[in-house]
Amino acid sequence: MMFDRLIALSQGKSREKRRDLLVLISELFTDGAETHTDAETRLFGDILCRLVDQVSVDVRAQFSERMAPLSCTPHAVALRLAQDEELSVSGVMLEQSDVLTDSDLCEIAGALSQGHLLAITRRRDLSETVTEVLADRGNAEVLEGVTRNETARFSDFGLKRLATRGLDHPTVLRALCKRADMPAERLARAIAAFDAEARGKLENLVALSPDFAALLVTEAADIARRQKQELEQEITALVRRIGQRLSTLDEAIDVFARDDRLDAVAELLVQVSGLEESHIANVLNHDNGYGIAVVCRSLGIGDKAYVKLSELRASHLTPAAVDIDAWIANYAEIDRQAADRALYFHRMRMAVLKAEKK
Template identity: 35%
Template sequence: MVNLKQLSELARDSSSSGRKTLVEAVTDLFLAADDSEIDHIALLFGDIVLRVLGQLEEEARVALSARVSDHPHAPHDLMVRLASDSIDVAKQVLENSPVLTDEDLASIAWEGSMDHLGAIADRGPLGENVTTVIVGRGNSQVLAKVAGNEQARFTPDTFERLLEKAQQHPIVQEALIGRSDIPEEPARRLIPYLSEELRKRIKELGTNNTLIQLLAERAAQEVQAQMRDLGSAKSRAEMLIRDVKSRKRPIDDAVNQFAKADRPIDLAMLLAEVSELPAESVTRVVFNQGDTPLIILCRANGVTDNAYKNVVKMRSKRLQLSGKAMTDAINRYARMQRAEAVRALAAIKQRGGKAS
């Protein structure tokens, strides 16, 4: 272990290697100090290292940071300098130093890189003034870190801002669902943006009863809404079919609406009603790969070429038709004459209404 006389001798060497040796020696002295002398040695250590820190190569500063980053008596000014250095030097100090205050961290967060923010976001505890800066400046990776830090505390306004940003970033949502302290109202606003995978994760984790309860409520509401929509859509479809059959509306109105909404069953019901054929038979026609019976039913009832194109598009999604197959189907419809289709429909009815 070096003594003060030896330190004085080392201090005379102004070369890069000499400065490195001096810092290593004084660091050894600091780390070996006992409780009775730590305050005095810490002052000496800080004074010497701060004087030569700017002359040290980054490798030496990284080594220094690693040795003293978690020391409870490390000189405050030195820790702030190291924490403000390049991220390779600063990372361990930002993550571990008990000497840095929230004011120090907030100041570094205002001016540092995203890597500096990320290192701060990982440490705990974090005060509200620090998280306010992090949430204001951070990218999605930084936000995910601070959102997943259970020891991070937020003001209500900062938490609201974090939730707003989380809506656009699934990585932040994933971090948030692991927290146990999300208030009910913010959690309620978060739920609609969660993917099915994250909703499953919430149930698996079981860490946030508020989120679990809200998911259950939303699932029940969605089922009720689907039932209402289904009933409403069915009623509207039935009314539209009645209007077409009574000639209050053209058949193209209904065909276009059902095809664009991807409702093949409603289209089948429409064609069955206007053709006076069994619904079961016509439903098979709509879903069959072969389209001749469907062409007959549509053309015989006055469906125009443009409306039939929408029918082809709807079928292509379900039957995975190629572009060429779709074009061929449209051309076949264009070649079918209505008089020919009317005769074919009459023949279908004569043989018992079997359209397929």
């Protein structure tokens, strides 16, 4: 009788017949889901997907509600329903289905509507890869939704992106601060990594919400201060080793260059040269290689170490500003005495300026 009914329904072309056939085949599938082979499951999935395209939105929505909670739903069916343009169909599947993979969710979140993204924010146990896409593409409602999802997880990259976009939506930052898995220190690290534009927005936020934004600024400043203190202590110990001839300045620069630590090189040059932090920062980040060449030559840094330092500097400057060959050639032309004289006059000028300020 069942097969006779299937044959009869398959011959009918009306939407009602297609609906009844969809319901009947889905019942056949779910009733024997535990015993189906992989090939049989794929066959059921192919048939159900074809029928889904032949029924009304209301029928698709009802079908999605039935299949979304089931772990046996064929992957092809779950994906077809999750990608449906009608949110009444896709929403429940995106929110509930365990069949959908992170790859599926990332693809959908990267291509479909904000309504689809909002449905994804209501899933349990959202992974870091999915929340990164939501933080990047979501509108204000999506950003707040994923932030308020207590089971969602965030990578450091996703957190920074969410915090940056939250500057335009303060409710998102407030929600981030209230998360149990988001201690102030972690959020402050993300804020400390803001670029100039983001920092400008944060300053504007201070004016709009002083109590909240001041807390974030204070936390970020504390993190930066502790990091600076740790770096100073590390370099002080290194300079002591260099003084004891257990290491050399060239070796230290080589290690820091390999580890991409321009900040450590800067602190090292400050401590061994006695020059101002602002001066060292300026010559390290200036596309003109003369200033840093004078400092390095005066300190007796070797040619090979200077090449390593030049490569490190180049990696932190815009490509258009990089001319390593010119930097190296310039270094070869500067002798130690000329470098010492240049720094002597620099120190004299700075001493005069300090005296005038007093």
